[in-house]
Amino acid sequence: MPEKFADFPATTLTWRKTNGGLAIPVPEMDEGIAAAMVCHPSKAKDMKPIALPTERVPHWQARAVEKLRELLEKYRGLSVYLDICAQCGACADKCQFYLGTGDPNNMPVARANLLRKVYRYYFKRAEKFLGGDAEPFNERVLKEWYTYFYQCSECRRCSVFCPYGIDTAEITMAAREIMACIGVATKYVTEVVAKVYERGNNLGIPAPAWIDNCQFLEEELKTETGKDIRMPVDEVGADVLLVMPSADNFANTDTMMAYGKLFYALGISWTTSTYANEGGNFGLFLNYQNMKKVNKRILDAARQLKVKRVIWGECGHAWRAAIYTNTLNGPMDFLDPPHPVHICQFTADMIARGAFKIDKSANDDLLITYHDPCNVARAGSLLEEPRAMIRATCNKFVEMPRNTIREKTFCCGAGGGLLTDEIMPIRMAGGKPRAEACRSTGANYLAVPCAICKAQLPEVMKHWKVDARVGGVHDLLSRAMVL
Amino acid sequence: MNKILLLILLVALAGALTIACVPEKPVKDGHGELAVTIDREFTAPVTHSPLDWWQTRHFQTVNSGDIKEKDCLYCHKVERSCNNCHSYVGVRKIK
Amino acid sequence: MNDAAMIWNLLAALLIGFAYLSAFVFIGGLLLRIALYLKTPVPLKIVQTPGPKSAPGVVARIAGDVLIFPNLFQADKLLWLGAWIFHACLFLILVRHTRYFLYPVPELVIDWQNISVYAGFLFPIPALYLFWRRLASSRVLYISGLPDYITLILLTAIASTGMLVHYFARVYLVDVKAFTLGLVTFAPVQPPQHPIFIAHFLLVCSLLLWFPFSKLMHAGGVFFSPTRNQIDNVLYPRYVNKWNEEVRVD
Numbered sequence: 001m002p003e004k005f006a007d008f009p010a011t012t013l014t015w016r017k018t019n020g021g022l023a024i025p026v027p028e029m030d031e032g033i034a035a036a037m038v039c040h041p042s043k044a045k046d047m048k049p050i051a052l053p054t055e056r057v058p059h060w061q062a063r064a065v066e067k068l069r070e071l072l073e074k075y076r077g078l079s080v081y082l083d084i085c086a087q088c089g090a091c092a093d094k095c096q097f098y099l100g101t102g103d104p105n106n107m108p109v110a111r112a113n114l115l116r117k118v119y120r121y122y123f124k125r126a127e128k129f130l131g132g133d134a135e136p137f138n139e140r141v142l143k144e145w146y147t148y149f150y151q152c153s154e155c156r157r158c159s160v161f162c163p164y165g166i167d168t169a170e171i172t173m174a175a176r177e178i179m180a181c182i183g184v185a186t187k188y189v190t191e192v193v194a195k196v197y198e199r200g201n202n203l204g205i206p207a208p209a210w211i212d213n214c215q216f217l218e219e220e221l222k223t224e225t226g227k228d229i230r231m232p233v234d235e236v237g238a239d240v241l242l243v244m245p246s247a248d249n250f251a252n253t254d255t256m257m258a259y260g261k262l263f264y265a266l267g268i269s270w271t272t273s274t275y276a277n278e279g280g281n282f283g284l285f286l287n288y289q290n291m292k293k294v295n296k297r298i299l300d301a302a303r304q305l306k307v308k309r310v311i312w313g314e315c316g317h318a319w320r321a322a323i324y325t326n327t328l329n330g331p332m333d334f335l336d337p338p339h340p341v342h343i344c345q346f347t348a349d350m351i352a353r354g355a356f357k358i359d360k361s362a363n364d365d366l367l368i369t370y371h372d373p374c375n376v377a378r379a380g381s382l383l384e385e386p387r388a389m390i391r392a393t394c395n396k397f398v399e400m401p402r403n404t405i406r407e408k409t410f411c412c413g414a415g416g417g418l419l420t421d422e423i424m425p426i427r428m429a430g431g432k433p434r435a436e437a438c439r440s441t442g443a444n445y446l447a448v449p450c451a452i453c454k455a456q457l458p459e460v461m462k463h464w465k466v467d468a469r470v471g472g473v474h475d476l477l478s479r480a481m482v483l
Numbered sequence: 484m485n486k487i488l489l490l491i492l493l494v495a496l497a498g499a500l501t502i503a504c505v506p507e508k509p510v511k512d513g514h515g516e517l518a519v520t521i522d523r524e525f526t527a528p529v530t531h532s533p534l535d536w537w538q539t540r541h542f543q544t545v546n547s548g549d550i551k552e553k554d555c556l557y558c559h560k561v562e563r564s565c566n567n568c569h570s571y572v573g574v575r576k577i578k
Numbered sequence: 579m580n581d582a583a584m585i586w587n588l589l590a591a592l593l594i595g596f597a598y599l600s601a602f603v604f605i606g607g608l609l610l611r612i613a614l615y616l617k618t619p620v621p622l623k624i625v626q627t628p629g630p631k632s633a634p635g636v637v638a639r640i641a642g643d644v645l646i647f648p649n650l651f652q653a654d655k656l657l658w659l660g661a662w663i664f665h666a667c668l669f670l671i672l673v674r675h676t677r678y679f680l681y682p683v684p685e686l687v688i689d690w691q692n693i694s695v696y697a698g699f700l701f702p703i704p705a706l707y708l709f710w711r712r713l714a715s716s717r718v719l720y721i722s723g724l725p726d727y728i729t730l731i732l733l734t735a736i737a738s739t740g741m742l743v744h745y746f747a748r749v750y751l752v753d754v755k756a757f758t759l760g761l762v763t764f765a766p767v768q769p770p771q772h773p774i775f776i777a778h779f780l781l782v783c784s785l786l787l788w789f790p791f792s793k794l795m796h797a798g799g800v801f802f803s804p805t806r807n808q809i810d811n812v813l814y815p816r817y818v819n820k821w822n823e824e825v826r827v828d
Contacts, residue, residue: 029716076618077804083611084799087726088661089718090653093675104720111719126791131724154625159655163643163661164796165626165805288621293827324622326816338814380629381810407627408652487609494605495764505681505763508756539748572751573677573688 010234015436022401022437026093027102034103037426039150039186039418046190049197050290053183060182061137065122067141067178072123078174081166082119085109091158091168096410097151100429105148108158108168112483114144115175141185150186151426153373153418154285155411172416177287185286188420192282193290200297201246201278212251217257224257225483229264231256231272234305238271241302242343243279244313247452252454254471258478262347265356265483270311276301279318280451285417292328295321296331299329308336313343314472316375316415316450323380342376344449344473348385351392363394368476369443369468370399371434371457372409373450383407386449387474393480404437412448414456431460439466449473509568517567525558542574552577588773593776594766600783601761607790608798615802621819632642636809643800664704668698671737678758698744701737705730726794732785739778749775750783 016023044054051085059061072079091108093099098106105111113133118141120127121134128134135141140219154169179185195204205213215229221229232238240263248256249272263270276297283290288290312322322340326332348358370390375383383406404410413430434457438446446461446468448454457470507515511534530544531537546552556577559565565577630636647665651658656673674694677683709730712722743749753770760767769776788794801807 026717029720031720048827073618074616076620076802077619077624078825080799080802080804084793084796084803086793086796087721087723088650089715089721090650090657092721093716094653102610104717107717107721124791125787127725127793130728130788130792133723159626159805161649162783163647164803165643165649166803167624167626167805171623189628255764289825289827292822296827323812326813327819328822329620330816332816340813378789379624381629381812382805383628487606487613490609491606505759508752508759510752521625538752539750568752570682571686572755573680573683573691574751575688575691 006018017347017440017441020401022259022433022440024093024099024403024433024436025424026228029076029104030102031104034097034101034106034151034426035147037151037423038147038263039188039420040422041169042185042190044072046183046187046194047111047183049194050178050190050286052185052190052228052286052369056183057181057396062225063120063182064137064142064178067172068119068122071174071177072119075170075174077167077170081112081164081171081226082116083124084164085112085115085116085166086163088163090163091166092162094161095152095423096155096159096413096430096433097426098132100413100432101151103151105144106151108152110147111148112154112166112171113406114141114148115171118419132165142179145175145179146184149179150418151423153374153414153416153430155415156378157374157408157410160378160407169242169416173284176285179370180286186417187483189282189285189417192417193286193294196282196297198274200275202280202282203250203278205246205248205277207252207274210246210249210272210277211369213253214272217249217253217260220253221257221260225261227264227483229257229260231260233272234274235269237307238269238305239308240268240270241298241305241307241310242270242272242313243276243298243301243310243318244272244343245280245315245318246278247451247455248313249277252314252451252472254475255454258472258474259313259343260480261478261483262350262474265481266350271305271307273301273305275304279312279315279322281317281321282417284317284321291321291324296329298322299325299332302335309341310335310344311337311341311346314382314449314451314474316373316452319380319382320375332394342380342382342385344376344382344385344389347474347477348388351389351477356477358393358477358480358483360393360395360480362480363476364396366394366445366476367396367441367443368394368445369438369441370397370405370473371412371438371446371448371453372451373448374409374411374415376449377409378407381448386447389473390447390476398441398443400437400441404433410434410437412450412456414454414461415452419452419455427456428460431456432464435460435464435466438468439464444468446470446477447473447476506571509571518572519568520563521558522560522563587768590768593769593779594761596780596783597761600786604786604789608795610803611790611795612798615799619820620804620808621821623812623817624805625808625810625812626805627810629808631810636807639800640807643806653722660704660707663700664708667697667701667704668733670694671701671740678755679762681759681828688825695744697740698737702734705734705737709734727759729788729792729794732781732788736778736781736785738783739774743772743778747772747774 039208047054087109089109095106095108097196117133117135118137120132121136149172152172154172156169159165159167194203195202199206211233214233218231241260281291283293283294312318319342325340368390399405410433412434414427418427446457448470449472454470461468506517509517509519511519544550561577569576630639647658647662650661671694672692677687712718749770749772756767757769
């Protein structure tokens with residue numbers, strides 16, 4: 001184990017299963033243990049294109065308070081959540097980052113209190129008067145915010161256990177938006193959004209390389225299947241615009257090839273767009289404006305290419321933003337209803353109609369378990385579709401313990417803009433509950449429809465020594481499909 | 484702000500209306516419609532003294548020692564000297 | 579009029595003034611907070627999965643949240659039990675207390691006479707458990723602030739003085755009722771001269787004053803939590819954010 005991981009409690013015991021659930025050991029509290037795990041700060045060259053201040057603005061404290069006031073007026077959720085938390089602590093041991101690190105500021109309630117104390121100082125003086133924790137927005141608080149609001153993956157697991165459904169993700173988003181407006185953001189998130197505006201996708205793949213990769217995958221498919229399966233790019237008049245995470249074109253190519261086979265088998269014309277070849281919306285981690293702007297590219301591409309439908313690929317943050325597309329960038333009535341559509345909804349529907357010839361035994365070498373990505377399941381309500389797909393394409397499917405799946409799923413540990421190497425210990429700590437849940441099933445294939453999870457979980461499995469391969473849900477269909 | 488003023492006004496109005504319906508509190512040998520009266524010319528038993536102690540505490544004595552509820556009813560008429568008070572403060576009525 | 583009577587009259591007047599002040603702050607504060615919640619837009623429809631698909635489903639979900647705390651049950655069974663008994667007792671006691679403000683007293687309130695007394699006796703147990711828990715669990719200790727303790731102490735003090743005037747140092751109820759009824763009909767009369775009753779009454783007024791500015795607002799806010807009170811239909815029909823157009827992206 002690299003030395004920097006030694007900071008966090010690393011129990012070697014295998015977590016036990018108890019009547020369908022996973023007994024999750026809660027670490028002893030260790031104040032400040034994760035305080036040093038800080039994301040690299042943003043660079044001026046990335047802040048400029050995303051309309052954020054390139055350096056800390058003058059009078060940043062006053063500006064931040066002004067922004068907080070604005071957000072309180074704009075978001076009922078924020079206003080209600082800051083008021084009504086009873087500080088009961090039900091959420092305290094539900095966050096994977098607390099379970100992994102033991103740092104009290106990673107308890108959702110304590111994380112929210114970092115913002116709540118500033119709220120109290122400026123907007124709720126009565127509670128401050130009676131001894132409530134209150135602090136002006138200063139350098140120290142800003143440092144706490146920057147550290148701990150970037151150790152939250154906005155996965156909303158805590159919300160499921162809150163008696164009032166308080167959504168810590170909304171509080172984290174508000175804090176990040178406030179920080180962004182005074183010029184404080186992380187390098188990783190801002191770089192990604194800037195790349196989207198420059199090149200259309202998070203990885204910064206230029207159009208020629210995208211086309212090259214697609215041609216290469218076409219050849220691969222030809223070798224594998226002997227069929228001319230196409231990977232169309234920028235084809236005007238196609239029926240479907242597929243917006244996948246750009247990582248599918250580059251790293252998770254099995255998933256990308258699966259999309260190709262899927263549309264080939266259905267005989268549906270489809271295309272990708274080099275203007276909007278990214279679903280994953282990192283604007284979500286900065287502010288409303290960038291979220292809206294990133295999303296807008298997708299509908300613009302759909303209009304340019306005159307498609308009838310937009311389908312979102314296997315990507316978590318893409319789907320989290322996609323379900324708001326109609327609100328942010330709509331109305332979407334130039335497209336065929338229903339919209340928006342997730343590829344798992346689409347495929348599960350097609351499987352249910354018997355559109356494919358499937359040989360389940362092709363997956364018999366795998367014992368499959370399914371990881372609900374927080375944004376696909378908890379934020380995007382897709383609980384059944386991926387499971388229906390796995391059941392239809394595999395004989396051996398096993399669920400992870402029930403307190404770690406569906407709406408109670410653990411985040412992979414790198415969502416919400418945390419998939420960056422400088423906070424690797426936080427990522428590994430946050431991925432631990434998922435790793436242990438996976439270990440408890442004995443599965444050797446962890447199916448997951450999210451590009452962030454696909455990048456994070458292999459490292460998590462390696463780190464916690466769980467012997468499971470990570471891959472897409474469509475990869476399984478691809479293996480089992482008889483063309 | 485106007486709505487809130489209107490609401491306060493409504494509350495005040497409701498209050499003023501209820502004043503008209505609220506009777507005078509029940510007082511022994513008092514005047515209001517709830518006045519407590521004893522018809523028979525008995526002297527009060529020694530347990531009833533001092534009166535304010537008895538008024539406050541009688542529920543802890545009745546039915547828990549020698550005195551039974553029916554004993555009270557020799558002198559007390561339920562409507563005029565039990566239930567007018569009981570219904571005023573919202574405790575169980577004597578049958 | 580002698581000095582003692584004058585001082586008493588003055589105190590009574592102050593008490594009545596304080597009662598009206600706290601009632602005004604409580605009602606006004608509560609309404610203002612709720613008006614604020616209602617006025618504030620909900621820009622994106624974020625519903626807790628799996629969410630209700632219809633309006634009656636939302637009503638059922640909120641009713642469930644108010645009555646049986648299902649999320650808390652999933653989170654921590656012991657805390658759920660403590661919190662549920664705590665709130666159930668509070669509810670029974672509150673219902674029983676409406677007899678001081680209503681005339682005629684509703685039959686239901688009369689029928690609940692015994693059960694509410696049991697609730698009064700039981701109340702300190704969950705309250706003490708919740709207090710003990712704040713100190714005993716390192717995680718809850720970390721998040722607990724002075725207001726959390728004050729709120730619990732205040733409620734326990736109110737309950738104890740309440741049980742005292744009900745059982746051990748009884749106050750004459752007819753006088754209490756005349757006093758409270760006088761207050762709600764804006765025709766105040768003298769309060770009963772009973773120190774523990776006065777203490778009970780003052781503590782309740784303090785709680786009312788404290789209510790709209792504190793976490794006690796969860797009692798009102800639980801109805802306005804956007805993750806719980808919306809229909810889970812974000813995909814269709816189109817959900818409109820009032821200020822979406824103001825955010826320019828071109």
